[in-house]
Amino acid sequence: MSYAGALWLAVQEDLYTGICNGTRENGDINRPKIIREESKGCLECFDDYFLSQCFHLSRPCLTFLLDFIKTRLKKNVFNPVSDSTSTESIILATLFFYAHGFLPSKITAKLGLNHTFAGEAVNTTSKILSELSSSFITFPASYNDRMGVAQGFKNISGIPNVVGVLGCFHVKVTPPPSELSLFLNTLGxxxxxxxxxxxxxxxxxxxxxCYPGGTREQYVWERSTICQEFVSFRHGQTWVIGGRGLPPGRHVLTPVERSQLKTSAARRFNITHSRVMTYNQHVFGCLKARFQCLNDLGTVQADALESVACIIKACCVLHNISKKFSVPLPREPVLEPVHPTQDVKGKEGEKSFYYMEETREDMIETCFGQIRDEEEKEANTEGWL
Structure with a gap:
C-alpha cells in the first residue's frame, strides 16, 4: 500500500534531505539506506522498498527503463539531453508523476530540476514512451501466437478462437464548460x-x-486500426469479446440480446461472456492502481488531446513492461465500473458481416449446448444410482 499523499510527501522530504546530507537516523528502518557514491546512478541512493513506494516499480524494472529511455532522450533531436544525471532526473520525475498523479516542487528541487521544466520533461518522456508502444504493445501476429492466446481464453471460458477482450478505458478530465457535452460519458x-x-x-x-469520453464506443471501434486489421482478415477467423455497445460483426463477439435469449445455451453463453469482460475491467483497475495519474489528468480541450493521449499510452507501455518484470501492484485494484450501453447503429457497407450471427449461434449451441446434455446425463446417472 502506498502512503496517503500528504504523509508520503513528508516522508519523501525527510528521505531526500537525508540523501543530500548523507545521513540516516539510527533505528528508522523505514528509511532507505544511503549510498554516498557519486559514480553510481540515482537508483543506488535508495533501497528497494523506497523505490517501490515512490515509483510503484521494482529496481530491475527501473534499471531497464532508465537505460532504455536515456538512450532515446539523448537521440531526441528537438531537445537532446546529454548529461546522464539530468536524464535520470527527468525520467524519475516522470515516473513519480505517473505513480502519484502530481509532481510537487519539493521533489523536482531534490532531483535538481526546474519545476517549470519538469512539466515539459513529463511530456517529453511520455511522448518517447508512447512511441515505443509498437514494441511493447503487440497483437499476436502469427497463427501460432493467435492460437496460443485463444487457448488461454478457451481454458477459462470454453469459447474458441478468442484473441482478446475489447473495452474502452475512461480517464477523468476537466474540459472547458463549452465542451463539457463532448466529454461527458455515460456514467455522468x-x-x-x-x-x-x-x-x-x-x-x-x-x-x-484518444477521444472525448462522450464518443460512442461503436464509433471508436469502427475507426480503430485493430478493426481495420480484422476487416482485412489480418488476424484470420478469430474473435474479440466486446460489449453491448458494439454491433455484432464478423469479428466482434457480443452477448446475445435479452429479447433473443430463447435457449439455456444462450443464457450460459451470456454469463460466460460477462465473466470474460471482467478481465478488461481488472486490467483497467490495475492501470489506475499502479499509475494514479490516470485517476484524473486535469484540464483538456477537444482539439488538444495529444499530451493526455501520450501519458495514457506511456502508462500502458509501462504496464506491459512491469508485467514482464513481475512487479506487484502497490494496492489491490478496483474493477472499473461497466458503462451503460449506448444504442448501436448499423454501419452501411457492413451488412454482409451480419451473417456471422449464424456463426455465433452455431458456436453457442456447439460449445454451450453440450453442457446441458452432459448435465442431463449426470442427472440421469445419479437417478440410476
Missing amino acids: YPSVTVQMVSDVDGNLLSVEQ
Whole structure:
C-alpha cells in the first residue's frame, strides 16, 4: 500500500534531505539506506522498498527503463539531453508523476530540476514512451501466437478462437464548460476514452487513439486500426469479446440480446461472456492502481488531446513492461465500473458481416449446448444410482 499523499510527501522530504546530507537516523528502518557514491546512478541512493513506494516499480524494472529511455532522450533531436544525471532526473520525475498523479516542487528541487521544466520533461518522456508502444504493445501476429492466446481464453471460458477482450478505458478530465457535452460519458463524469484489447493474462495487445469520453464506443471501434486489421482478415477467423455497445460483426463477439435469449445455451453463453469482460475491467483497475495519474489528468480541450493521449499510452507501455518484470501492484485494484450501453447503429457497407450471427449461434449451441446434455446425463446417472 502506498502512503496517503500528504504523509508520503513528508516522508519523501525527510528521505531526500537525508540523501543530500548523507545521513540516516539510527533505528528508522523505514528509511532507505544511503549510498554516498557519486559514480553510481540515482537508483543506488535508495533501497528497494523506497523505490517501490515512490515509483510503484521494482529496481530491475527501473534499471531497464532508465537505460532504455536515456538512450532515446539523448537521440531526441528537438531537445537532446546529454548529461546522464539530468536524464535520470527527468525520467524519475516522470515516473513519480505517473505513480502519484502530481509532481510537487519539493521533489523536482531534490532531483535538481526546474519545476517549470519538469512539466515539459513529463511530456517529453511520455511522448518517447508512447512511441515505443509498437514494441511493447503487440497483437499476436502469427497463427501460432493467435492460437496460443485463444487457448488461454478457451481454458477459462470454453469459447474458441478468442484473441482478446475489447473495452474502452475512461480517464477523468476537466474540459472547458463549452465542451463539457463532448466529454461527458455515460456514467455522468467528463473523461477521455481509449480503446484497448487485453489477453487473459492482463497484457495489453492493442491501445488506440484518444477521444472525448462522450464518443460512442461503436464509433471508436469502427475507426480503430485493430478493426481495420480484422476487416482485412489480418488476424484470420478469430474473435474479440466486446460489449453491448458494439454491433455484432464478423469479428466482434457480443452477448446475445435479452429479447433473443430463447435457449439455456444462450443464457450460459451470456454469463460466460460477462465473466470474460471482467478481465478488461481488472486490467483497467490495475492501470489506475499502479499509475494514479490516470485517476484524473486535469484540464483538456477537444482539439488538444495529444499530451493526455501520450501519458495514457506511456502508462500502458509501462504496464506491459512491469508485467514482464513481475512487479506487484502497490494496492489491490478496483474493477472499473461497466458503462451503460449506448444504442448501436448499423454501419452501411457492413451488412454482409451480419451473417456471422449464424456463426455465433452455431458456436453457442456447439460449445454451450453440450453442457446441458452432459448435465442431463449426470442427472440421469445419479437417478440410476
